[in-house]
Structures are given as structure tokens and as C-alpha cells.
Amino acid sequence: xxxxxxxxxxxxxxxxxxxxxxxxxxxxxxxxxxxxxxxxxxxxxxxxxxxxxxxxxxxxxxxxxxxxxxxxxxxxxxxxxxxxxxxxxxxxxxxxxxxxxxxxxxxxxxxxxxxxxxxxxxxxxxxxxxxxxx
Amino acid sequence: xxxxxxxxxxxxxxxxxxxxxxxxxxxxxxxxxxxxxxxxxxxxxxxxxxxxxxxxxxxxxxxxxxxxxxxxxxxxxxxxxxxxxxxxxxxxxxxxxxxxxxxxxxxxxxxxxxxxxxxxxxxxxxxxxxxxxxxxxxxxxxxxxxxxxxxxxxxxxxxxxxxxxxxxxxxxxxxxxxxxxxxxxxxxxxxxxxxxxxxxxxxxxxxxxxxxxxxxxxxxxxxxxxxxxxxxxxxxxxxxxxxxxxxxxxxxxxxxxxxxxxxxxxxxxxxxxxxxxxxxxxxxxxxxxxxxxxxxxxxxxxxxxxxxxxxxxxxxxxxxxxxxxxxxxxxxxxxxxxxxxxxxxxxxxxxxxxxxxxxxxxxxxxxxxxxxxxxxxxxxxxxxxxxxxxxxxxxxxxxxxxxxxxxxxxxxxxxxxxxxxxxxxxxxxxxxxxxxxxxxxxxxxxxxxxxxxxxxxxxxxxxxxxxxxxxxxxxxxxxxxxxxxxxxxxxxxxxxxxxxxxxxxxxxxxxxxxxxxxxxxxxxxxxxxxxxxxxxxxxxxxxxxxxxxxxxxxxxxxxxxxxxxxxxxxxx
Numbered sequence: 001x002x003x004x005x006x007x008x009x010x011x012x013x014x015x016x017x018x019x020x021x022x023x024x025x026x027x028x029x030x031x032x033x034x035x036x037x038x039x040x041x042x043x044x045x046x047x048x049x050x051x052x053x054x055x056x057x058x059x060x061x062x063x064x065x066x067x068x069x070x071x072x073x074x075x076x077x078x079x080x081x082x083x084x085x086x087x088x089x090x091x092x093x094x095x096x097x098x099x100x101x102x103x104x105x106x107x108x109x110x111x112x113x114x115x116x117x118x119x120x121x122x123x124x125x126x127x128x129x130x131x132x133x134x
Numbered sequence: 135x136x137x138x139x140x141x142x143x144x145x146x147x148x149x150x151x152x153x154x155x156x157x158x159x160x161x162x163x164x165x166x167x168x169x170x171x172x173x174x175x176x177x178x179x180x181x182x183x184x185x186x187x188x189x190x191x192x193x194x195x196x197x198x199x200x201x202x203x204x205x206x207x208x209x210x211x212x213x214x215x216x217x218x219x220x221x222x223x224x225x226x227x228x229x230x231x232x233x234x235x236x237x238x239x240x241x242x243x244x245x246x247x248x249x250x251x252x253x254x255x256x257x258x259x260x261x262x263x264x265x266x267x268x269x270x271x272x273x274x275x276x277x278x279x280x281x282x283x284x285x286x287x288x289x290x291x292x293x294x295x296x297x298x299x300x301x302x303x304x305x306x307x308x309x310x311x312x313x314x315x316x317x318x319x320x321x322x323x324x325x326x327x328x329x330x331x332x333x334x335x336x337x338x339x340x341x342x343x344x345x346x347x348x349x350x351x352x353x354x355x356x357x358x359x360x361x362x363x364x365x366x367x368x369x370x371x372x373x374x375x376x377x378x379x380x381x382x383x384x385x386x387x388x389x390x391x392x393x394x395x396x397x398x399x400x401x402x403x404x405x406x407x408x409x410x411x412x413x414x415x416x417x418x419x420x421x422x423x424x425x426x427x428x429x430x431x432x433x434x435x436x437x438x439x440x441x442x443x444x445x446x447x448x449x450x451x452x453x454x455x456x457x458x459x460x461x462x463x464x465x466x467x468x469x470x471x472x473x474x475x476x477x478x479x480x481x482x483x484x485x486x487x488x489x490x491x492x493x494x495x496x497x498x499x500x501x502x503x504x505x506x507x508x509x510x511x512x513x514x515x516x517x518x519x520x521x522x523x524x525x526x527x528x529x530x531x532x533x534x535x536x537x538x539x540x541x542x543x544x545x546x547x548x549x550x551x552x553x554x555x556x557x558x559x560x561x562x563x564x565x566x567x568x569x570x571x572x573x574x575x576x577x578x579x580x581x582x583x584x585x586x587x588x589x590x591x592x593x594x595x596x597x598x599x600x601x602x603x604x605x606x607x608x609x610x611x612x613x614x615x616x617x618x619x620x621x622x623x624x625x626x627x628x629x630x631x632x633x634x635x636x637x638x639x640x641x642x643x644x645x646x647x648x649x650x651x652x653x654x655x656x657x658x659x660x661x662x663x664x665x666x667x668x669x670x671x672x673x674x675x676x677x678x679x680x681x682x683x684x685x686x687x688x689x690x691x692x693x694x695x696x697x698x699x700x701x702x703x704x705x706x
Binding site for chain 1: 277279280281282284288291292295296297402403453456462463464517556557559560561563564572573574575576577578579583584585586587588624625626632633634646654655657658659661662665
């Protein structure tokens with residue numbers, strides 16, 4: 001008989017909500033939406049170069065499509081951002097404003113982060129640091 | 135990446151052996167007799183010509199099986215005329231692919247197709263849905279939750295950098311089985327088949343899962359894009375067909391799209407020459423319309439509340455069949471089609487599919503599905519129909535400034551000052567922008583993205599609370615946990631807006647759809663307004679009691695539903 005999954009591993013939704021919670025915790029409430037996919041992609045590539053398998057497995061539910069030049073697309077990340085927008089975690093102040101606002105308070109961010117293990121939290125802290133220049 | 139490494143992995147081999155047995159059953163004894171092509175009339179594409187080899191494939195029992203798989207699953211319970219199958223859709227995708235190939239050749243400066251490329255595209259178009267099981271996407275959401283399949287998809291992702299949908303992975307496996315390849319090369323009059331035996335089906339498989347075909351320093355991404363891309367033949371067909379059969383007036387300017395598609399040559403980052411399918415800048419309106427139609431289809435058909443509840447019932451039913459060993463293997467999802475699946479309940483006897491929980495009578499459930507006796511909605515939640523109850527602590531800027539001024543007087547380090555100011559700005563911004571938004575994320579996290587196993591435990595919990603309320607009201611508890619359904623779907627994805635597929639006015643630069651119109655933002659905003667989560671209960675359950683329990687269970691006292699009677703037939 002085939003075994004059914006009892007629970008999912010880290011999904012793309014988990015990954016992004018955890019990242020946004022970490023950014024909120026670091027008091028980054030506004031981020032450039034157009035930079036998100038590229039920053040996460042570059043981080044993944046760096047982990048691949050380091051052969052960091054534990055971190056690489058956290059990207060299993062996120063697919064990137066590399067286009068020409070620097071353009072990287074991820075339907076998964078876009079989908080999750082749409083969902084997080086629907087569920088009130090992030091939003092845009094107006095449609096033409098490229099910045100994404102993270103609505104989480106520190107307490108809500110803590111609550112989200114507590115649902116993930118230390119390894120995930122540490123990785124998200126590292127990744128959140130990559131948004132410093134954005 | 136050499137695809138043979140993936141195909142020789144344990145994860146692949148395990149499932150392949152099972153699928154091979156199914157392909158053997160289906161093709162056993164079939165010898166194509168037809169030697170001529172045929173014209174088939176279709177409501178979407180008109181009269182379409184299919185060649186001899188296409189008809190030989192279409193006539194095969196493996197392909198004919200698609201006649202008994204409804205394209206939109208159980209949507210026919212809501213839209214009675216939406217009874218079209220994967221069979222006519224697959225023919226339609228081939229028709230759309232033919233038209234795209236013809237237009238690409240006409241519109242592009244130099245014909246980008248090499249010898250037999252077009253036939254390869256038609257083959258992929260015909261076979262792109264061959265991996266679908268009963269009720270189409272519904273069955274893949276069930277077998278996609280099996281561990282072995284989850285591992286296979288991860289393998290695809292790690293080795294090919296593509297995460298195919300479950301039915302695409304099964305299609306890839308089916309057409310690459312030895313049985314299918316032998317059948318094809320021995321029996322089908324495919325042109326120049328002896329020249330392409332070594333790579334034909336790995337190429338077709340790649341096109342189906344959305345991976346590019348590469349040859350040394352050249353990438354033929356346009357071939358894949360016709361089958362699995364931002365404006366592929368699949369979408370062109372299902373948008374027209376699904377809306378037509380459902381009776382919805384949705385339309386996009388197909389002719390404009392066809393006159394504007396071209397293959398453009400670019401150098402990619404790895405210095406390979408990529409032949410990419412693009413659309414000229416003045417065809418972008420057709421893409422907007424296409425996206426708009428897709429959003430409407432999701433909203434009207436695929437995420438219709440009655441469609442969602444009937445799908446939830448089938449999930450209970452199929453998981454029940456699996457627990458009883460009536461459905462054992464992945465191949466069973468292909469072996470049984472829509473007209474077979476509801477008949478399998480007869481094999482249940484008096485065995486309980488979920489012994490840890492209450493008895494689920496599969497025969498009764500199958501009858502309810504077939505006769506459209508669906509549970510009723512007792513609770514509906516959306517971003518617009520809930521309001522926070524708990525008063526949010528207000529951030530008092532004046533008071534915070536006074537505290538900071540006091541701290542400055544008493545001495546504070548530069549780092550502490552910076553940190554305090556950052557916190558103040560963050561808190562202020564947050565308060566100003568949150569307005570009356572309700573955080574539904576924890577709801578989705580706890581109830582939406584959970585597996586079937588985890589959902590069973592949640593339904594049991596809900597049932598206990600509902601039974602308690604029933605007892606308090608002096609009513610007899612005449613239901614069990616399988617009379618309760620909690621459905622918190624995710625919203626649909628329209629992520630193609632970031633792809634560089636628009637050819638600029640200079641016929642050189644490639645732009646994203648987002649450079650013209652913020653299509654994904656617009657879609658996300660629409661979704662946020664249209665998204666709904668639900669609790670359904672069987673029709674003999676008191677809806678007003680169920681509503682109160684649902685509100686408490688789902689919103690945990692932090693928020694409440696505004697004017698519930700305007701959304702549901704509850705008597706409060």
C-alpha cells in the first residue's frame with residue numbers, strides 16, 4: 001500500500017511567510033517586490049556553490065526559471081506572495097507602488113517563527129540579511 | 135542535465151514499473167489499422183485535419199481512455215453542460231499547436247522549425263494530458279500526497295530544475311516506458327521515426343513538463359513554450375472550451391495573438407543561442423485578455439463553492455478506497471476512469487476505511503456525489519466579510535517621543551538611539567497601513583495547506599465541538615465527523631507576468647508583461663477580493679449551530695463574520 005504524507009515538508013508558502021516574519025522581526029517592513037525573486041535565487045545559488053544540502057532542501061518547493069540577462073522568474077514565489085496578500089500578511093499601498101509592505105507586528109512575526117525549527121529560522125535570518133541592500 | 139540520470143533513479147524506477155504494467159494492459163493487442171488521416175469537427179477550432187500517424191495514436195485505447203475523464207472534474211455538477219473530456223481537449227490542444235506552428239513560421243523572419251520539429255510539437259500536444267487520472271486535477275491532488283510521488287517530484291526538481299505537476303510527471307513516465315516506445319516505433323507511421331528513436335520521447339516528455347530542449351549551444355525553448363508556456367496551446371484551448379461548455383461569455387482575441395507570435399533569437403547567460411517564443415508589443419492586449427479569462431474561469435468554475443465541496447467529498451471517497459486496499463497503486467488512478475470510480479464502493483463490505491475515526495459509508499457517499507446531494511455551506515470567510523474583534527493596541531507616537539527624549543537626557547548610545555527610532559518608525563508604519571485588515575494567514579496555515587491526514591484530525595475536533603453544542607441545545611447528535619468539511623483553498627497563480635516574452639518596438643529588446651501592465655498585481659488584488667474559505671455540513675445538520683461553532687473554531691474569538699446571513703442561508 002502506498003504511504004500518505006502525514007505532513008508536508010517546508011512548502012513555498014512556509015518559506016515565504018517565514019522570510020517575511022524574519023524581515024518584520026528585523027524591522028524591515030517595506031521591501032522592493034521586484035527584487036525578491038532575484039535575492040532568493042542568488043541565495044540559493046550561493047548555497048548550491050557551498051554544497052549546503054540542508055539549506056538546498058528548503059528550496060525543494062520553489063522553482064526558478066532563468067531568463068535572459070539577469071531576469072529570474074518564479075511562479076511559486078509569485079503565487080505565494082499573491083496568497084500572503086490574500087491572507088493579510090503583505091500588501092501594496094497602491095497598485096503602481098513597487099514596494100511590498102509587511103503587515104506583521106513583532107508579536108505576530110514571533111508567533112510565525114516559533115512554528116519552524118531553528119535551522120529554518122537561522123537560514124531565514126541569513127537570507128533576510130541579503131535584503132539589506134535592496 | 136542528462137535526463138537518463140533521472141530516469142535511472144530509484145524514485146523514478148519504482149513508479150515506472152507500476153505505470154509500465156498499466157501501459158501494457160492498455161496497449162495489449164492493439165494494432166493500428168488506419169492508414170489515412172481524418173478531418174474532425176470541433177466547436178472551438180472548426181474542422182481540423184489529423185494525419186495518419188496522429189489518428190493511429192488517437193485510436194489507441196491508451197488515448198481513447200481520455201474520453202471518460204472529464205476535463206473539469208466535478209464542475210459538471212454545477213455547470214451541467216461542462217461534460218467535455220480530456221479527449222476533445224487533447225485534440226483541441228493539437229489543433230491550437232498546429233495553428234501556432236503555422237503562424238510562427240509565417241510571422242518569423244526565418245522559419246525556426248527544423249525537420250520534424252512540428253510533428254514533435256503535435257505529438258507532445260496530443261500526449262500532454264495522457265497522465266491524467268479520473269476527475270482530472272482532482273485525482274492528482276490525491277496521489278500527489280503519496281510519499282513516493284512527493285519524492286519523485288523532488289527528484290525532478292533537483293535534477294531538471296523543474297517541478298512538474300503530478301499529471302505531467304505521469305505523462306512523462308507513460309510515454310517513456312519501454313512498452314509505449316516499442317508500440318509507437320513498431321506501429322505508428324510517424325515520419326522518419328528511425329532517425330529519432332533515441333531522443334523523441336525524452337524531448338516530448340521535456341516539452342510536457344516545461345523543460346527546454348537543448349542541443350550543444352542552442353536552446354529551443356519555443357518548442358516547449360507551445361506546449362507548456364505563458365501562452366501555450368493548452369491554455370488557448372481550455373479557456374475557450376471550458377468557458378464555452380460552462381456557458382460563460384469569456385473570450386480573448388485569438389486572431390490577434392496568432393498574428394503577433396514570433397520566434398526571437400537571443401543569447402542567454404550561458405552564451406547559448408536561445409530560440410524563444412515571444413509576442414510583439416502590440417499583441418500584449420491579447421495576453422491581458424487571456425489572463426483575465428483565466429482568472430474568471432478560476433473564480434466562476436474551478437473555485438465555485440459547489441465544485442469545491444464535491445471535490446472534498448471525492449477526496450474522502452478515494453482516500454477511503456485507498457485505505458481499504460481497493461485502490462492500491464499509482465496506476466489505479468489511471469486504470470479507473472470517471473464512470474468506474476464511483477462503482478468501486480460496492481467492494482467496501484462492512485470495513486471501516488479509517489478505523490481511528492468513525493465509520494465512513496463509501497457507497498452512501500458515492501450515491502450522494504452521483505445524485506448531487508451536497509453538504510450546505512454553514513460558514514464562509516473572506517478578507518471582506520470578517521472584522522477584528524480585539525482592539526489593536528494603538529501606537530502612541532507622542533508618548534513614545536517623550537520616553538525617547540527622557541532617555542536622551544539620561545544618556546543613550548548611538549546604537550540604542552538608532553534601534554529605538556527604527557522601532558518607532560516600524561510600529562507607526564505598521565499601524566497606519568494595517569487598517570482593518572484581518573490576518574487570515576494562520577487560518578490558511580492551520581487549515582488550508584494541511585494534508586488529508588492532518589485534516590481528518592481537525593474535522594474530528596470540529597465534530598466534537600459541534601456535538602457538544604448539539605447536546606447543550608438538547609438535540610440528538612445524528613451525524614459524524616465525515617458530515618463536516620473544512621475547505622480553505624489557496625488562491626490561483628497567474629505568475630507569467632514576469633516572463634520576458636514581449637518583443638519591444640525595436641524588435642530587439644525583450645520585456646516582461648509587467649513592464650506594460652502590472653498584470654500580477656492586478657490579478658492578486660482581484661484574488662484577494664474573490665478568495666473564500668468555507669465550512670460545509672451535511673444538510674440534516676442545524677446550520678445556525680454549525681455557524682456558531684465554525685466561527686469559534688476558525689476565528690478563535692479574534693474576529694467575527696460581518697452580516698453572515700447575506701452570505702449564507704443561516705437563521706441566526
